[in-house]
Amino acid sequence: xxxxxxxxxxxxxxxxxxxxxxxxxxxxxxxxxxxxxxxxxxxxxxxxxxxxxxxxxxxxxxxxxxxxxxxxxxxxxxxxxxxxxxxxxxxxxxxxxxxxxxxxxxxxxxxxxxxxxxxxxxxxxxxxxxxxxxxxxxxxxxxxxxxxxxxxxxxxxxxxxxxxxxxxxxxxxxxxxxxxxxxxxxxxxxxxxxxxxxxxxxxxxxxxxxxxxxxxxxxxxxxxxxxxxxxxxxxxxxxxxxxxxxxxxxxxxxxxxxxxxxxxxxxxxxxxxxxxxxxxxxxxxxxxxxxxxxxxxxxxxxxxxxxxxxxxxxxxxxxxxxxxxxxxxxxxxxxxxxxxxxxxxxxxxxxxxxxxxxxxxxxxxxxxxxxxxxxxxxxxxxxxxxxxxxxxxxxxxxxxxxxxxxxxxxxx
Numbered sequence: 001x002x003x004x005x006x007x008x009x010x011x012x013x014x015x016x017x018x019x020x021x022x023x024x025x026x027x028x029x030x031x032x033x034x035x036x037x038x039x040x041x042x043x044x045x046x047x048x049x050x051x052x053x054x055x056x057x058x059x060x061x062x063x064x065x066x067x068x069x070x071x072x073x074x075x076x077x078x079x080x081x082x083x084x085x086x087x088x089x090x091x092x093x094x095x096x097x098x099x100x101x102x103x104x105x106x107x108x109x110x111x112x113x114x115x116x117x118x119x120x121x122x123x124x125x126x127x128x129x130x131x132x133x134x135x136x137x138x139x140x141x142x143x144x145x146x147x148x149x150x151x152x153x154x155x156x157x158x159x160x161x162x163x164x165x166x167x168x169x170x171x172x173x174x175x176x177x178x179x180x181x182x183x184x185x186x187x188x189x190x191x192x193x194x195x196x197x198x199x200x201x202x203x204x205x206x207x208x209x210x211x212x213x214x215x216x217x218x219x220x221x222x223x224x225x226x227x228x229x230x231x232x233x234x235x236x237x238x239x240x241x242x243x244x245x246x247x248x249x250x251x252x253x254x255x256x257x258x259x260x261x262x263x264x265x266x267x268x269x270x271x272x273x274x275x276x277x278x279x280x281x282x283x284x285x286x287x288x289x290x291x292x293x294x295x296x297x298x299x300x301x302x303x304x305x306x307x308x309x310x311x312x313x314x315x316x317x318x319x320x321x322x323x324x325x326x327x328x329x330x331x332x333x334x335x336x337x338x339x340x341x342x343x344x345x346x347x348x349x350x351x352x353x354x355x356x357x358x359x360x361x362x363x364x365x366x367x368x369x370x371x372x373x374x375x376x377x378x379x380x381x382x383x384x385x386x387x388x389x390x391x392x393x394x395x396x397x398x399x400x401x402x403x404x405x406x407x408x409x410x411x412x
Contacts, residue, residue, distance in 0.1 A: 002073050010074055014081045017054050022047075022085040040090065041125065041167035047088035048122030051258075058096070058120035060255040065104070066117030072255040072309070079259060087259035088122065090164060095119050097249035097256040099126040099172050102189075102242045106230040111191070115170070128242070129159040129173035129192065129216060134408075137379055139174065139243075140183045140236060141406075144218060146175040146190060148225065153177070153190065155198070155221040163373075165214035166201045168194055172242070178233045179404040186403055187235035189242075191227040198222065207365055243375060244319050250374030251325025252305040253312070268336045269298050275343045275360075290339045297332045304328055320387035323380040330377040333370025337363045 002010075051057040059075045061067020068074070096119065103115055118124045135141050144157025155175060165171065171192045178186030194201065198221030203211040230238040248254040272294050281287040305325050311317030341348050341364040348361035371377040385391040398406045 002071055007073055007077060011077045011081060014056065014078050017056070018081055018085055021050060021054055022082070024084055025086050041164065043086075044088040044090040045122045045125070047086060048091045048120075050122075051088065052121050057122070057258075058116075059258065061100070061104070061116065061120060065112055066120040075255055075258065082259055089259055090125060090167075091119065091122065092257045092259050093249050094128055094163070094246070095124075095126040096258060097254045098242060098245045099128065101245045101254075101256055102172065102238060103229060105241055106189070106238050110226075111229065115191075124170060125164070125168040127162045127165045127168040127171045127194070128246075129162055129165075129171040130239070130242075131159060131161045133158055133160050133215070137376060139239065140187065142174050142176050142187060144173070144175045145179075146177050146188060146223065148177070151225050152222045153188075153225060155190070155192065155218040155223055158215060158217050160204075160213075160215040162214045162216060164212050165194060165216060166203055170194060171216070172229065174235055174239050176403070177235075180402050181233070182400055183398060183403045183406065184236040186233055187239065188232050189229040189235040189238040190223050191229060192218075192221065192223055196221060207362075244322050246374050247322035247326040247380070251308075251322060251327075251329045252301065253309045253322060253325050255309075268340070269294055272336075272340060272343060275340065279343070279345070281343075287343060290343055294336060294339050297335060301325070301328055301332055318388065320383045323383040323388070326375060327377050327380040327384065330371040330380070334367045337367035337370075340364070 048057060055068065056078060058065075058067035059070050059078055060072060061069070063069040100116060100119060103111060107115070115124070119126060129144075130139055132142055132144060134143060142157075144155065144159060146153035146155045148154075153175070155173075157175070159171075159173065162171065171194055173190045173192045174187055175190055176186055177188040180186070192199065194216075198219050200217040200219070202215050202217070204213040204215060205211050206213065225232075229235075245254060245256075249257050269291075272291055276282055276284070276287045276291060279287070308317060308321050308325050312319070312321060337360075340360040344360040348358060348364065351358045386393050
C-alpha cells in the first residue's frame with residue numbers, strides 16, 4: 001500500500017503536469033454531441049496520446065503492457081486532479097475499463113502485447129459486439145455465427161447498440177461456434193477488426209439527434225482463429241468477466257476508468273449549482289431542496305462505490321456485487337435528469353435554435369438510457385437477487401437444451 005507521502009508527492013506531480021499540458025474544460029462551451037461528433041474520436045485520441053506522453057495513461061495497468069503498474073489510490077488522485085480538464089472519456093469506457101481488463105485476463109501473451117500498449121498509447125479504440133437485434137437481454141442467445149474454415153472463422157450475423165463502433169478500430173464479439181450444446185456452452189469471444197472486408201457499420205439516429213449507437217452486419221467476414229480470446233466454445237466464461245468489468249465501469253468501481261466518469265454525480269452537482277445560481281434561485285427553498293437531494297445521491301454513490309470496491313478486493317463480496325453500484329448508478333442517473341429538468345424549468349422545454357439550451361430537456365427525454373447502457377438495471381436486480389441474496393432462479397425452458405433445438409421465431 002502506498003504511503004501518504006508518496007501519494008502526496010504524486011498529487012503534486014499530477015497537478016503540476018495537468019496545469020502545464022492538458023486543456024481545461026470550458027463550462028460555457030461544452031462539447032456538442034450533435035454538431036461536434038465528427039471531431040470527437042480524433043480529439044479523444046489526441047488527449048489519450050497526451051496523457052501517455054506524460055506517464056498518466058493506464059495508471060493501474062501492468063508495466064509490461066505499457067501501463068504504470070500503480071494502485072487504485074493513484075488513479076483516484078489522478079481523477080480528482082483531472083476533474084476540471086478535458087479527458088479522453090471514449091478511451092476510459094469501454095476500451096480501458098471493459099475490453100482491456102478482459103483481454104488482460106483471457107488474452108494470449110501475444111494478444112496482450114499487441115493490443116494493450118496500443119490503446120494505452122491512444123492509437124486504437126475498442127467497442128463491444130454483444131447485443132443482437134433479436135436477443136434483448138439474452139446475450140447467451142447470440143445468433144451471430146462463426147464457422148471455422150481452417151485457420152479462420154467465417155462470421156455472419158448482426159450486432160447492435162455498439163457505442164461509437166464507426167469511430168473504433170476493433171470489436172470484442174461474442175459469436176456462436178457450436179449449435180449442438182446448450183446456449184452458454186457454444187459461444188466464443190473473437191477480436192474483430194471493424195474496418196474490414198465483410199463488416200458493415202450503420203449508425204442509428206437517436207431522439208436527441210446523436211448517432212453514437214451503431215448496428216453491425218457481418219457477411220462472410222474472415223477472422224483468424226488466432227483472434228480467439230479465451231477458449232473456443234468457452235466464450236461465456238470470458239463474457240461473464242467482461243460483464244463484471246462493465247458493471248464496475250458503469251457503476252464507478254473499476255480501477256481502470258480514468259477521469260470524471262468514475263465519481264458519480266460530481267459533475268452533475270456542479271451543473272445544478274450553476275443552474276440555480278444563473279436563475280437567481282440560490283435562496284429558493286425548493287431549488288435548495290433539489291440541490292440537497294442531488295448531494296445525497298452523490299455522497300451515497302461515492303460511498304457505495306468505495307464499499308463495493310473494497311469488498312471485492314478483500315473477498316468480502318462475491319464478483320457479482322458489481323451489480324450493486326451499477327443498479328444505483330442507473331437509478332441515480334434518472335433522478336439527476338429529473339432534478340436538472342425541474343431546476344432548469346421552462347428553459348429545458350423551449351429555447352431558440354441559435355442558443356445553447358435545451359440539453360436538460362433532451363437529457364430528460366432519454367433519461368432511461370442510464371438504466372439500459374452497460375447492462376440494464378433489471379438485469380442488475382436479477383444478479384443481486386440470484387447471485388448475492390441466493391434467491392431461486394426463474395424457470396428457463398432452454399436450460400440444458402442444445403441450442404439447435406431451441407424454438408425461435410422464423411424470421412431470426
